[in-house]
Amino acid sequence: MAQAISRRNFLRGGLATAAGVAASGVVLPQAVRAAGGQELCTVLDLSKCIGCEACVDACRETWQATVPDPVNPMPKPFPSRVPTQDWSKRKDVSDRLTPYNFLYVEHLDFEHKGQALELHVPRRCMHCVNPPCANLCPFGAGRVEKNGIVNIDPDVCLGGAKCKQVCPWHIPQRQSGVGVYLDIMPSYAGNGVMFKCHRCLPLVKQGKQPQCVEVCPEHVQTIGLRPQMLAQAEALARQKAQADGAAPDRWRDYVYGIEENGGTNTVYVSPVPFAVVSAAVNQAHAQAAPGQGKGRAGAGKQGGKRRKAGFAGRPPMGPVNNTMESAENLTAALVLAPLAGLAAGFTRLFGKKQPPSDQPPQEQPPSEQGGQS
Numbered sequence: 001m002a003q004a005i006s007r008r009n010f011l012r013g014g015l016a017t018a019a020g021v022a023a024s025g026v027v028l029p030q031a032v033r034a035a036g037g038q039e040l041c042t043v044l045d046l047s048k049c050i051g052c053e054a055c056v057d058a059c060r061e062t063w064q065a066t067v068p069d070p071v072n073p074m075p076k077p078f079p080s081r082v083p084t085q086d087w088s089k090r091k092d093v094s095d096r097l098t099p100y101n102f103l104y105v106e107h108l109d110f111e112h113k114g115q116a117l118e119l120h121v122p123r124r125c126m127h128c129v130n131p132p133c134a135n136l137c138p139f140g141a142g143r144v145e146k147n148g149i150v151n152i153d154p155d156v157c158l159g160g161a162k163c164k165q166v167c168p169w170h171i172p173q174r175q176s177g178v179g180v181y182l183d184i185m186p187s188y189a190g191n192g193v194m195f196k197c198h199r200c201l202p203l204v205k206q207g208k209q210p211q212c213v214e215v216c217p218e219h220v221q222t223i224g225l226r227p228q229m230l231a232q233a234e235a236l237a238r239q240k241a242q243a244d245g246a247a248p249d250r251w252r253d254y255v256y257g258i259e260e261n262g263g264t265n266t267v268y269v270s271p272v273p274f275a276v277v278s279a280a281v282n283q284a285h286a287q288a289a290p291g292q293g294k295g296r297a298g299a300g301k302q303g304g305k306r307r308k309a310g311f312a313g314r315p316p317m318g319p320v321n322n323t324m325e326s327a328e329n330l331t332a333a334l335v336l337a338p339l340a341g342l343a344a345g346f347t348r349l350f351g352k353k354q355p356p357s358d359q360p361p362q363e364q365p366p367s368e369q370g371g372q373s
Ligand code: SF4
Pocket: 014, 048, 049, 050, 051, 052, 053, 054, 055, 056, 105, 120, 122, 215, 216, 217, 218, 219, 220, 221
């Protein structure tokens, strides 16, 4: 398939570009750097994405080594019904989210208005404006930075996975047998650490662009201040709607992320309505056997279950409600806020110093336990 050949070629080209651009030290636009405290937002123009996965490679090369290997033997989880999740032996998996893979590309083939189309959708944390993962973390490990980046502090997280449960896309992924719980009371609390895209927070703090933005040979992503990015997304969506023959007031059908979960700082714009994209994603998840998607990783080692819509580690792209709008979650957030602060202080105080998330961890012996979704 011509597109597949082009994807492979661009993989090489993208990596070369990654090295070149990284060496050139591209930084955030001056206006963005000057505006500390304002939320950053990304717009992804899916018409441009060729599915080369240079972004995935750049993310993995930059951040995978910051996720530690588990201790061996791994403590039994507490409570015992909590599953052990170990991806340390399968760091090569890149066609879904894992603790060692913060970004993957969903490759879609579908029909729209009688035409066969191919679309590639990079997926990672959406960086919600009012994120339930951070608001409802009982340990205070989730936090929204002043620039809008939603980060899970690996020095505080006990791996309870509340963040994954309340995230509409179930983005955070647990690695068992790592983190501060090992130094507190491993038999009675904790199970590991939750990991996800932190929007290259350590680089952004230095005024640099996220790696996946910087290396993309097609300039699929743009990063900037939220108001400008929303305006850009709307203008782009209006163009897409017009090109697709839709009424001008239907432009919102061509964006994803402005309203979902109460608003996010990741906005996708597509040449076809997102109802069509969502159906294609669901179909891809239902049809592909785990690890045998079109992604080049070809992991194929993730058990025999067939994928269903919202397959673990591969988020759906349909409508989602605002999680923080429910009275139950609002109350929980109010109650948790002071307790979470105390818990965060406790883990910082009693946990040993962990390697900072922007530096490679110390080498640790690998675990023998198998992984799961
Ligand atoms: S976003 Fe850019 S780097 Fe990533 S797959 Fe698409 S074209 Fe390639």
